[in-house]
Structures are given as C-alpha cells and as structure tokens.
Amino acid sequence: MADAPTFRIYNSLTRQTEPIEPISPGHLRFYGCGPTVYTYAHIGNFRSFLTSDLILRTARAIGWDVTYVSNVTDVGHLTQDDLVDPSGADKMAAALEREGERFANIYDLARFYTNALVDDWHALNLVEPDVRPRATEHVTDQLKAVIQLVEQGAAYATDRGVYFSVEAFPDYGKLSGNDAAEQLQATDRETVADPDKRDPRDFALWKLDDAHLMQWHSPWGWGYPGWHIECSVMGMKYLGERFDLHTGGEDLTFPHHECEIAQNESLTGHQSVNYWVHTRFLQVEGKKMSKSSGTFYTVRDLIAPTPTDDHVPAPIRTQGGVDPLALRYALISGQYRKPFNFTLKTLRDSARAVRRYQALAENAAEALDRDDGDETSAPIGEALQAQYDAALQAMCDDLNTPAALAAALDGVKTIERALDDPWSAADGQMVHDWLHKIDDLLGIVYPATDEAADEPTAADDDDRAATIDALIAAREAARAAGNYDRADEIRDRLDAMGIEVMDGPDGTTWREKVTI
Structure with a gap:
C-alpha cells in the first residue's frame, strides 16, 4: 500500500465516525479502563480489552508510535456501579469476605487477581500496556486532585465524604446524552444516601470510612478514593492533561466516563480526551452472560478448565480447553x-x-x-x-x-x-x-510465547517468580482452609506453567521441570 490509510473510529462524544488525528502527529496516546481485580476477568471484559489491543496494533501498522495505559482498580469500586454515586460494599472487600481464609489480606487478593489478569492477557496475545498503574499506588495523586477541586469550588465536603458538584459543570451529560432527569434516575436505588449532599447527582471523590479495609488519611479524615477519580488521575498522570483517546465497555459511558470528563475538565479547564471508544456488550448463546443461566465464562474457564467446572460445556472440559x-x-x-x-x-x-x-x-x-x-x-x-x-x-x-x-x-x-x-x-x-x-x-497466528514474542528479560523472570510464589501461597491457604479442590486447581495451573510442586515436612517448595 503506497500511502497509509486514514484510521477512522466512532467517537462516542461526537456520535460519528471520524479520522483519528493525534495531538502529537504520528504518536497516539490512549487510556483503556482496566478491571477491578476482585475475581477473574470474564470474556466480556476481554472483548473490551481487545478493542484497545486492536487500536494499538492498527496504529502501529500505519506507522504511528503508541503510548498505551491500562489501569488496575484495586480499591474504591463499589458494588452498585451503575449509580451516579455508587453505594454498597467495596468489590474488593466483598471478595475477601466471600473467599474466606484463602488470602491473608485484601492486598494479597488484589495481587493474586492482578497476576491472573496478566496471565490471561498474555494468553490471549494482548500487547502489554506501556504502563499498568494500580489505584492504590496513586492515592496521593488522587488526594491532590480532590483538594484542587474543593479549592476551586467544583467539590465540597460533608461528614461522609467529598463530592463533586455536578451543578458546577454545565456540560455534565455531554458524553452519554443523559439529561438531568435521566441522571437523577441513576440515584433512585441508592441504599446509603448522604443527607448533606447538595444534589442527588453529585458523586463521591473521597469516601470517609475509618473501618474500610483500605484507608488513607486525608484533610477530611480517614477514608478511600472514589472510583471515578482514580481513572482521571492515572490517565492524566501518564498521558498528560489532554490525550487522544479513551476506551472502555459501553456500561462505563455513564456514569464512570461521564464523571471522568467532569473531573478532568474541571481540573484542567479544557477538553481532556478527544475520542471516546466504547465496546458493546457480549451475549453467550443469545443470553445475557450470567452464572445462574450457565453462560458466564472467564478466560481460564475456556482455555484451561478444571474437571469441577460444571458450567463449562462438556466438549471443552473433555478436550482440555x-x-x-x-x-x-x-x-x-x-x-x-x-x-x-x-x-x-x-x-x-x-x-x-x-x-x-x-x-x-x-x-x-x-x-x-x-x-x-x-x-x-x-x-x-x-x-x-x-x-x-x-x-x-x-x-x-x-x-x-x-x-x-x-x-x-x-x-x-x-x-x-x-x-x-x-x-x-x-x-x-x-x-x-x-x-x-x-x-x-x-494477533491470531503466533502465541505470545512463540517467536513473535519479545525475548524474556530479567524483569520477566522476576514477575514469573512472583506469580509462582503467589500461587504457592494461595494453594497453601486453600489447603489450610480444607478447600482441596481449589488447591488441586492451583497445582494444575502450576503444572501447566512447567512448575513442579513438592510438599514436605518443612513446607512447600517448587522448581522448574526439567525437559529432556
């Protein structure tokens, strides 16, 4: 092809397909919303992550440089995330309570599922982001942003938290197209309302809770950040106050991405992202993906099922994935x-x-x-x-x-x-x-571990060792809790990684299998 084709994408902000024109010619900078690491990512999550991967690959194919950031949310994502101001339990804390003694603490849970995410990411041959920031590693940055929003009058504090004032941002709703009435509908099911909120549409930037499993000190007391501020801060930290493109699933359009825009543009005084790209929902066999109907699949359900995965179709189980x-x-x-x-x-x-x-x-x-x-x-x-x-x-x-x-x-x-x-x-x-x-x-020909992959580095070796150690620890915790099915599942996973597990009177050790 003599000349590179024009890369066109549907922009959710303008509701039309447009040529991508990078702010820095020939260099695409974009952010993809990653998962909350409270469990294994499912195939619907990865459909969205693959959209980002294909944007990256296409941009490179036409000769552009690419800087790609995809986050890990490990705090502050509450269960009722379709609400403007989510309530309910923190998804991380709820997962720790559900999984009992399998993990020593909430940080171990986050580390385990982050490693699992990266394993699945590589298995599906997704290109590794340039930066994969974790929300818990950027709390100071988030606090600085919240303080700035309060100081400039775009946010206010109550006894329960710090809230963004939607009234202070007249363009709120421009991404989703939701008007004020529709925005209010997303507050109707709140289970823990703050009577001191000025407007039901206002959303939390900082939650005050000295009993939360993850908490940091702020000018208003002990607490933790809101979900929306995390992505705003991490995106701008690594890509600048204005960058080219932002991706995510269609369920994030409102309220998550709408809130990101309000925060970013209030902090900077100008448009923060030029193109918003959203991936539509995935169904399984014509049904909404759900565990109750047997149509919920994680990546590892399909590529490495265990004999106890009864929800996985028999042909996949019997053929080994x-x-x-x-x-x-x-x-x-x-x-x-x-x-x-x-x-x-x-x-x-x-x-x-x-x-x-x-x-x-x-x-x-x-x-x-x-x-x-x-x-x-x-x-x-x-x-x-x-x-x-x-x-x-x-x-x-x-x-x-x-x-x-x-x-x-x-x-x-x-x-x-x-x-x-x-x-x-x-x-x-x-x-x-x-x-x-x-x-x-x-990305459909060579596995990431084949000749198309980069040569391993010392950092890769360190990451692999850390993953193995985390799996060994999780297996020991499962055995201690009497969850032997889970322990066997972890051992099978280690076996597939080429790791020999040895249980002895002094504990469990491991070594790489020797291939002759």
Whole structure:
C-alpha cells in the first residue's frame, strides 16, 4: 500500500465516525479502563480489552508510535456501579469476605487477581500496556486532585465524604446524552444516601470510612478514593492533561466516563480526551452472560478448565480447553461497536481458522530449514500484499474485524492453493513474513510465547517468580482452609506453567521441570 490509510473510529462524544488525528502527529496516546481485580476477568471484559489491543496494533501498522495505559482498580469500586454515586460494599472487600481464609489480606487478593489478569492477557496475545498503574499506588495523586477541586469550588465536603458538584459543570451529560432527569434516575436505588449532599447527582471523590479495609488519611479524615477519580488521575498522570483517546465497555459511558470528563475538565479547564471508544456488550448463546443461566465464562474457564467446572460445556472440559488464539479469534470476529453473540459454534469455527494459520506457520518454519535456492514456486507475493492491505484498510475503517479476518483468510486460501509440498526456502520466507504482518495486525497466528514474542528479560523472570510464589501461597491457604479442590486447581495451573510442586515436612517448595 503506497500511502497509509486514514484510521477512522466512532467517537462516542461526537456520535460519528471520524479520522483519528493525534495531538502529537504520528504518536497516539490512549487510556483503556482496566478491571477491578476482585475475581477473574470474564470474556466480556476481554472483548473490551481487545478493542484497545486492536487500536494499538492498527496504529502501529500505519506507522504511528503508541503510548498505551491500562489501569488496575484495586480499591474504591463499589458494588452498585451503575449509580451516579455508587453505594454498597467495596468489590474488593466483598471478595475477601466471600473467599474466606484463602488470602491473608485484601492486598494479597488484589495481587493474586492482578497476576491472573496478566496471565490471561498474555494468553490471549494482548500487547502489554506501556504502563499498568494500580489505584492504590496513586492515592496521593488522587488526594491532590480532590483538594484542587474543593479549592476551586467544583467539590465540597460533608461528614461522609467529598463530592463533586455536578451543578458546577454545565456540560455534565455531554458524553452519554443523559439529561438531568435521566441522571437523577441513576440515584433512585441508592441504599446509603448522604443527607448533606447538595444534589442527588453529585458523586463521591473521597469516601470517609475509618473501618474500610483500605484507608488513607486525608484533610477530611480517614477514608478511600472514589472510583471515578482514580481513572482521571492515572490517565492524566501518564498521558498528560489532554490525550487522544479513551476506551472502555459501553456500561462505563455513564456514569464512570461521564464523571471522568467532569473531573478532568474541571481540573484542567479544557477538553481532556478527544475520542471516546466504547465496546458493546457480549451475549453467550443469545443470553445475557450470567452464572445462574450457565453462560458466564472467564478466560481460564475456556482455555484451561478444571474437571469441577460444571458450567463449562462438556466438549471443552473433555478436550482440555480451547486454544487461546481461537478464543481471541472468536472474540474479535464481531465488530466492537455491535452487540456480539458468543457461541460454541463461533468458537469451533475460530479454532479451525487458527489451525489453518498454524499449519502454514509450521510449513514455513520447515521450509526455512532447507537450503534449496531462492526461487518461489508461485508468484503470489503481490496477491498476499493486496490481501494484507485489505485487512489493514478494514481495521482502519472503525476496526472492521469481520472484514479484516475475511481478507486475511483469503490470503491463507491463496497460499494453500498456490504452494505445493515441499515448499522452497523462498516460499517459506514469503509466507513467514506475511504471517507475521497479519499477526502484528490481528494477533491470531503466533502465541505470545512463540517467536513473535519479545525475548524474556530479567524483569520477566522476576514477575514469573512472583506469580509462582503467589500461587504457592494461595494453594497453601486453600489447603489450610480444607478447600482441596481449589488447591488441586492451583497445582494444575502450576503444572501447566512447567512448575513442579513438592510438599514436605518443612513446607512447600517448587522448581522448574526439567525437559529432556
């Protein structure tokens, strides 16, 4: 493709598809809302994370530099998060109470599920963010922002907390389109109201609670930050007061992202984010994803199920799980801006498609081991380039993944039709190069641990050791609590990581398995 295509995306703020014009030409800076780490992330979460991943990959494919930040929320996210000012229990604290003695404290729980998130992230071949900030590591920054909002009259304190004054921000509602009446509807189910709030729409920046499991001292007393201020502060800390793009699921449009805009723009005095991108909900077999109906899946449910996962379909359990790249393929087979129905048929079809790519990759690797001249057996280079260009063009058209996957699969068919065994080394090189370009764009060919991944570093080794130690500790806690099914599940996970667990009279130790 002579000239890079224009990257266009649907902007929830303007309600139209627009060319992305980075503030710094050729450098896209964006923030993706990450999960609250109180449990394993489910496939609906990862559909949203994949939207961010595809934005990053597409931007790189057209030659842009990218700075990508995706947070971890480990405090302050309350259970009734569809309310303007959420109430109910902190999701982290509720998880600790539910899981009993499995974790020593709430920080261990957060660490365990953050490590699990990163494992699943890599399994689905998502590119690691440049920064993955944790809310608990940025409380001082959040307090500074809250103090500034109070000082400039955009927020006020009561005996129960500090609240943002919606009346002080006339543009509140511009992202979601909600008017004042609709905003008030999101307060009707509050279970713990603050009688001193000036307006029911006002939302908490800081909760005063000296009994909370995570608490910090503030000018108003002991407490913890509100959910919305976390993302405002972390986004601007690493990307600047104005950055290009912000992603998240459609459920975050209101109130979370609406509140972010109010906070950011009150703090800075100008527009904070140019493009807002939201991923639509995922259904499973035509139903809302729910545990009660058996349609709730985490990533690990599908890629590494345990025998006790009765809610996982029998074919997946008996076959030992699905290829993570097949799950990735399935989750991106529907365009992000349309509701997507995840089915086992889609998963099976995706697995067949991924196997075709993998077969070509194996043939290419074998051919490259031969030394039989440089001639290709078929002049298909131009056709493959055209099919890659078509895939890239589709991705630049508001992440049209169905069209991109179809164009890439046309390239697979071209190779399958044109090349007969045995391939020459030149054939292998041509296919190898094309597959890597497709993988860089869509992430569906090579696992993150394969040759497409970066070489391991000392930091990677440290992270792996920390993950293993956390799993060993969680297993010991499960055994101590008599939860032997959970202990066995953790041991199976360690086994899959190539770790041998040894229980002895002096405790549990581990070592890397030796492969001969």
